[in-house]
Amino acid sequence: MQEANRTGRPASGQSSIQIENLGITLGGIEIVHDFSLSIAPGEFVCVLGPSGCGKSTVLNAIAGFLPATTGRILLNGNQISGPGAERGIVFQSTECLFPWLTVRENVEYGLRVRGVPKAERREAAEYYLKLVALEHAMDRFPNQISGGMQQRAQIARVLVNEPSVVLMDEPFGALDAQTRGVMQTELNRIWRSTGATIVFITHDIGESILLGDVIVTMTAGPRASIRSVTQVPFDHPRDLASPGELAVYRKLRNEIEIEVRTALGLGAVPSGIH
Structure with missing residues (x-):
């Protein structure tokens, strides 16, 4: 899966993550309890669960934002x-883009803060904007492009730092x-091009099947x-x-439904529903 990056070196992916008996307490409430998971180098892992179950909490702990x-x-x-350059995070909101900077300048921002020379950061930004199919819009401002294009710009801004995760x-x-x-297809292509390890939070069962290892x-x-894993x-x-994907979908749907009903304080799934 892994290819060469823009410098000709092996892509910066292939990092492993080992989560061992993770527990996170916030405001006196234990949000996550005894969470253990091994993520292989270059793997694409999707995390599903009811709202409020702590998916983003686990992600923020991997990012180093939460101890x-x-x-x-x-x-x-x-x-x-703590946080590190080897881990990049893409948020749901496109408000993370700076509205006063062009798409190219947004992508260059992290490199500029790190003191990367102008010519090098411009080359890097153009490479990753081409990777996310935004080279035609690099000189536009965020409010001049669609929501999907803004999200691709945010992905390019993360990838330009060549994180392993x-x-x-x-x-x-x-x-x-x-x-x-379209974005799901594009993300699969980008993942295969970079070789990065990806941890992807979603509420969408179908999305997780389309994307995840x-x-x-x-x-x-x-x-x-x-x-379950x-x-x-x-x-x-x-x-x-x-048939195969549909069987996985039904299995996951049943598991998530049980957990959602638990979260809502409801009983077992009524007979005859499935």
């Missing part, structure tokens, strides 16, 4: 103790269905943990109408 209350998170065997917190949640489908479902919170063995591109 572990108990347990630990290892990146390539080294314990994470890309963390994505429902990045397509605000997009319409048609744009979301591994799908992790979480229990209802608080004290949320892992309910599902390997997705199908080649890309995937078709949710195919």
Whole structure:
């Protein structure tokens, strides 16, 4: 899967993540409890679960924004103790783009802060804008491009720093269905081009099947943990109408429904529904 990056070196992916008995307490409430997961180098992992179960909390802990209350998170065997350039995060909101900067300037921003020379950062920005198919819009401002294009610009701004891990917190949640489908295809292409390890938070079961090597479902919170880990063995591109993918969809739908009903204080699924 891994290809060369713009400098001709191996792409900067292939980092492993080991989460060991992670517990996170915020405001006296244990949000995440005894969460353990191994993520292989270059793997695409999707995390599913009911609203409020702690998916974003786990992601923020991997990013280094939140400390572990108990347990630990290892990146390539080294314990994470804070943010680092080897981890990039793509948020759901496109408001992360600076409206007073062009798309190209937004993508260059991190390199500029790090003191990368102008010619080098321009070359890097143009490379990654081409990778996300935005080279034609690089001199426009964020309010002059669509929501999907803004999200691609945000992805390019993360990738230009060549992180080994890309963390994505429902990045397509605000997009319409048609744009979301295009972005899913584009993200798969970008992942294969960069070789990065990706952890992707989503509420969309179909999206997780279309994108992920591994799908992790979480229990209802608080004290949320892992309910199941599902390997997705199908080649890309995937078709949710195919028997194999459909079987995985039904399994995950049933698991998530149970957890949502638990979160809402409802009983078991009525007989005859499935």
